[in-house]
Amino acid sequence: MNKLKHLCLAALVSVSAMAQTPVRETLLQQANRQFDTQAYAKAIALYQDVIDDGLLPANQRQMTFLNMGYAYLQLGDSERAASFYQQALAEKGLSGGLTTHYLHYAKVLANLGQMQESQRYFERYQAEKQQEGRQMQSAQTYTKKRITYRLDYLGINTSDAEFSPMYYKNGLVYLSGKTSVSSESTQKGYLDLFYIPNRDEIKATTTLHSDGTETSGKEANRPTASASKSSRLGSDAYTRPTSNDSRTLGSYNSYGLNSEAATSTGEVAKPGKPVSFSKELNTRFHEGPATFSADGSRIIFTRNNFNEGQKGMSEDNNIKLKLYTAQWGNGDWTNVQELGFNSDEYSTAHPALSKDGNLLYFVSDMPKGMGGKDIYVSRWENEQWSKPINMGKELNTRQDEVFPFVDEVGNLYFSTSGRKGGLGGLDLYYAVLSKDGTKVIEVIHLDAPINSKADDFGIVTDGARTTGYFSSNRREGDDDIYRFTRESSLYECRELLLRVFDAETMQRLDSATIAIRSKIGGESTEKTLQTDADGWAHLCLASDNDFIFTVSKEGFVDNTVGFSTHHLTDDKPTRLELSLAHPVVLQTMVSQNENPQKKKTSLTDSLQNLKHSRVRGIVRTETDRQPIEGVLVRLRNECDKKIYETITGPDGKYDFEILEGCDYTLIYSKDTYGTNTLKIARVPKKTAPKVLSNDVGLLKKGDIVQLDNIYHDQGKRTISPDAARELDKLVATMKRYPSLQAEILSHTDSRGEANRNKTVSQNRAQEIVNYMVAKGVARKRLKATGMGESMPVNGCVDGVICTEAEYRRNRRTEFKVVEIR
Structure with missing residues (x-):
């Protein structure tokens, strides 16, 4: 039984191995990025600009029309969705991971009342899935997991x-x-x-x-x-x-x-x-x-x-x-x-x-x-x-x-x-x-x-x-x-669409080999498959499992990335993109000094020795402020869209040279941590070089952060003005991390009956959730949990007399990261 037949494509997970290579985003790439982050209205506007300006390459026409059709479907405009799906399917038939669009088009037609045509495309989708299942039986069999x-x-x-x-x-x-x-x-x-x-x-x-x-x-x-x-x-x-x-x-x-x-x-x-x-x-x-x-x-x-x-x-x-x-x-x-x-x-x-x-x-x-x-x-x-x-x-x-x-x-x-x-x-x-x-x-x-x-x-x-x-x-x-x-995931497997492309030319790579390693039923397994002519591979992964993909192709450097189906809260297929880079000759890199941004500059350089301004800082954990090693830090020049990358060492430090007169964006990412983005206002032209300091904290799954100033009077659950200001910061954090799902933990002191304290804390947590929902945070991203008096931060438990300040410390609210990407 394939429970994913009626489902849709989800967010793109882009894993790129560009290491200090500047990459300029075209208008089409910007549109794809907006589409992959589910910003469908923005994606449609950008796609339309590409089409109107005559910038749409012939080999990207079908994919662009499919994306526009799907975006209009998600926005509830079935008529426009049908128009773009019709244009896309007039190009050529669908194969690999794109066959799901037959199902999307069938749904669009059903919404328009065209049931006979809808049935035709649904049957076509089923036929493609059956054929695809026969072709990838071994890969799918070893990854499927039964619903229990x-x-x-x-x-x-x-x-x-x-x-x-x-x-x-x-x-x-x-x-x-x-x-x-x-x-x-x-x-x-x-x-x-x-x-x-x-x-x-x-x-x-x-x-x-x-x-x-x-x-x-x-x-x-x-x-x-x-x-x-x-x-x-x-x-x-x-x-x-x-x-x-x-x-x-x-x-x-x-x-x-x-x-x-x-x-x-x-x-x-x-x-x-x-x-x-x-x-x-x-x-x-x-x-x-x-x-x-x-x-x-x-x-x-x-x-x-x-x-x-x-x-x-x-x-x-x-x-x-x-x-x-x-x-x-x-x-x-x-x-x-x-x-x-x-x-x-x-x-x-x-x-x-x-x-x-x-x-x-x-x-x-x-x-x-x-x-x-x-x-x-x-x-x-x-x-x-x-x-x-x-x-x-x-x-x-x-x-x-x-x-x-x-x-x-x-x-x-x-x-x-x-x-x-x-x-x-x-x-x-x-x-x-x-x-x-x-x-x-x-x-x-x-x-x-x-x-x-x-x-x-x-x-x-x-x-x-x-x-x-x-x-x-x-x-x-x-x-x-x-x-x-x-007792298990609702879905037998997580549908994964994997695309391999050339990091330099952005062209899709066919016949790339993908080795998949995992543990199924406690035993290590390894399978391989190859990308099709369009660079796609399609498989279903067992729920609640961890996988390692190693992608290789002759003439390219191998790329290895981890992927987990643990804690996935939706039923949507995932799209994963992996880039392969050509080997780089070290001597050639050393000799290329034309670009001043490739020149290493010590953190101890004095301002007098700087030719241009710099931005530097330390990436730390949000909870205990410890430096994080292995964070990919990307700097995007908003003038020419070039991107520069570095990876933090044990000290968590990074350092970039920036040009005066341009705005920049810093993007911090690491597996299991949430991706953080900061904007850097331009340094005016014709001013002396400056060193900008931008220390940043990253959240990871499982982090518990105590919210300052979220204290409650005994037995009450109302939100004070001080608490509201602190919660507004939390709302901003939720909006900065769109994938963040959080649990609000509310605690009481030990005075009073334990069951009543549990109820009071649950009501307090719910009030905070209601406040954040009113501020624009989706309710499904939040969970309210009342802890009662079960987890004091000091020795103020039943039978111990404490000061009011000590009791107040236990009447606190915490923020737990349940899921973040």
């Missing part, structure tokens, strides 16, 4: 049917069925909704670990159900079974939906135990899978065609399933109404609302479908649900598609037995949808252990599948609810 999950069999399961879980507030709503009195009885059971107010309190009786081992929880015995064995819809005393009335369209039970411990049914919820959902909603007929609005004020649920005490019958004398809606008020669900597209002649069931509540996905066997039961979508327009649209053959098959669910990023999950490659019975899939949520771009099968040889259905999870719940009858043939927790 832990499964919990839950204590809420009984000898009856439990299935179709759904999140509601902090709890879990699900279905359970009542068992008949005896197998001979003519009285059959019905399904109702049940509710556990706090899903964190649900215990596991057994756990299946990713290594295949199983452990038992404290609740070793399955509880006795107050509800009994469920039966198929239509097998009750009122109806006969039909092809429409089966478990795949659900049978249902009711769990209380009150946020209080006492539910609307009057039952008091015990920790981790279910209660009946609602007196108003549960009837003597089937109540089925439900969905809730984001604020919890509205429910849409499934029920047999029964309302206001009356049964609705179809022309063939069957009771079908219908969708109903209700509003929360006065301690229970009220104003129960049918949805307008229901019918007595066919079933509608299994509702799933999108995050914004504007789209409703559901299952129906209405006429003119694709086969059995299909998934449809309706839009909330003019205070009513629109006419349903079939999700089409890209999703629906001749078999049943049932139990849809939409996560917060818009992935549509469902179950079916109608697709090739399933493990058996109903299997769980998810569909990547177009921007408007009504068209299917791709359908992806979920791997084991979520899927099994039995029926697996009714999933609810988050966008990254960090954790969630689903239903399965894999154990003793009963429908039960399982909890899953992902």
Whole structure:
């Protein structure tokens, strides 16, 4: 399963071996740099300048048009994206790492409603990926890593049917069925909704670990159900079974939906135990899978065609399933109404609302479908649900598609037995949808252990599948609810596009050899591959691993660089560029004195001996201010765009000569450290040479920096003016390091109850995060963590009397670097 099919290119990691060689950036190179740092609007403007000025080389036309198409896609302008993709693909077909653009173009076309053309390019993308997979099977096989999950069999399961879980507030709503009195009885059971107010309190009786081992929880015995064995819809005393009335369209039970411990049914919820959902909603007929609005004020649920005490019958004398809606008020669900597209002649069931509540996905066997039961979508327009649209053959098959669910990023999950490659019975899939949520771009099968040889259905999870719940009858043939927790990266491998080029001419190098070294499964491995005619190599790297690439080609000096897939927080492919330089004859370098900037000048030179000004300084760690060895320092002359480089020694020092009358930019970089950039204002012409001092600090992953003046009064969490000024500096740091992800650690002193201190510190950290978000820092880059009194900086712990100043030292805030590049 290739989970990267719908993903896009990410930031460029440029590793160059130019060592003191000046390189002038062309306008096209500036555009590429802006594109690779995801500054898409700036990149488009520069690309357009290149095109308008007639500076676009013929061999760069396709790549430039592809980049512009992708940039417009990211900015939400599908029409312009389509125009540039069309021009790019008119040049020639795509190969190597560029084939992903077929998928991007398919998405653009889907956004424009051109589904037939979108499908054609998606199929072309799939064909290219399959061909590419055959060509690089060895490289990809040794680098792939399986996604692993832990499964919990839950204590809420009984000898009856439990299935179709759904999140509601902090709890879990699900279905359970009542068992008949005896197998001979003519009285059959019905399904109702049940509710556990706090899903964190649900215990596991057994756990299946990713290594295949199983452990038992404290609740070793399955509880006795107050509800009994469920039966198929239509097998009750009122109806006969039909092809429409089966478990795949659900049978249902009711769990209380009150946020209080006492539910609307009057039952008091015990920790981790279910209660009946609602007196108003549960009837003597089937109540089925439900969905809730984001604020919890509205429910849409499934029920047999029964309302206001009356049964609705179809022309063939069957009771079908219908969708109903209700509003929360006065301690229970009220104003129960049918949805307008229901019918007595066919079933509608299994509702799933999108995050914004504007789209409703559901299952129906209405006429003119694709086969059995299909998934449809309706839009909330003019205070009513629109006419349903079939999700089409890209999703629906001749078999049943049932139990849809939409996560917060818009992935549509469902179950079916109608697709090739399933493990058996109903299997769980998810569909990547177009921007408007009504068209299917791709359908992806979920791997084991979520899927099994039995029926697996009714999933609810988050966008990254960090954790969630689903239903399965894999154990003793009963429908039960399982909890899953992902224990590895969501992605089997990290897609890497690697380009090799000539450091002097910037031309791509074909047939360069790339040796890849790593440890897979604790064993050292080494593989090799070669770049294609355009200088590209394409592979997938195992997540949570470290790699070393050595690139070689006859007539060039080898280049070695490390690459890590640890702590990568997105799902986007990475583009890595490696330059190869020709061997340099030392005598030639010594004899070239024409350029005064290549002449070494001692740091002890007096001002009287300087012909030009100089900039020099020391690169230190941000935390303890120690010199850093091995930092690549680059100086860019903003007048002629020439770049000069040096590497710091053990003393962390660097030294450059600069020309009066030009602005300069200093760029400091080193593996595992964040790249820092400083601007140097020009030294006026016709002035005496000066020595400019620019010491700089670098942050690295794991650094913890205490923020000055971020102290709190005891028990309070407000931000003082002094603290705000300090936080503004931190905001500036976050903006200077676009890749920086940080954790705000807040500490209290030891006075007061430990749990309360933990809560207070969490609130303080959250207030700081909220302040920084309001100042323009993306929330996903920040994490608030309350440490409470757990980490004092002095001996002021419980039972020790300290001065107010000593207590105040412990009421501090720290800034931890979680990720930086």
